Amino acid sequence: MPQKLTNWFFxxxxxxxxxxxxxxxLVRRFDNNIVKRYRITETEAYRGEEDQGCxxxxxxxxxxxxxxxxxxxxxxxLIYGMYWMLNIVTGEKDDPQAALIRGIEEISGPxxxxxxxxxxxxxxxxxxxxxxRIWIEDSRQKPDYITYPRIGIDYAGKIWRxxxxxxxxxxx
Numbered sequence: 001m002p003q004k005l006t007n008w009f010f011x012x013x014x015x016x017x018x019x020x021x022x023x024x025x026l027v028r029r030f031d032n033n034i035v036k037r038y039r040i041t042e043t044e045a046y047r048g049e050e051d052q053g054c055x056x057x058x059x060x061x062x063x064x065x066x067x068x069x070x071x072x073x074x075x076x077x078l079i080y081g082m083y084w085m086l087n088i089v090t091g092e093k094d095d096p097q098a099a100l101i102r103g104i105e106e107i108s109g110p111x112x113x114x115x116x117x118x119x120x121x122x123x124x125x126x127x128x129x130x131x132x133r134i135w136i137e138d139s140r141q142k143p144d145y146i147t148y149p150r151i152g153i154d155y156a157g158k159i160w161r162x163x164x165x166x167x168x169x170x171x172x
Contacts, residue, residue: 005138011092037137044102084123
């Protein structure tokens, strides 16, 4: 029986968590009680106030408040007025970090992931260890992966944009 990851798993540095999430199983129980499981295939790390690509680079705001929680909760935000982005808060309390879920098996792109999972603002702050509608299970897989620069953060400047903090499972 797969084990639900507890909050302690997420209370490490995002640069450890983001690649460790690859191959794990993202589970979603929908409103109609149907449960679907998805293998995580791509993540992207955002690491603290110093990271100019991270929403927390401007400090605490109502939008980023959940990022200052201890790891294991959900951070969602809307882009282009239509796509909810699913992020997992990582690290210790008051050290804002998050891993964006960029891809799940058969679905590439964080906007498409949010749509497939029917994510909305109600997920903001949801605790993954006790949620009945979204959680992550340990698949016991440690797939090989490759890293790339992050996507869609040109505003962050060359140094932060080019950090190899996007993690993708190698084609198998």
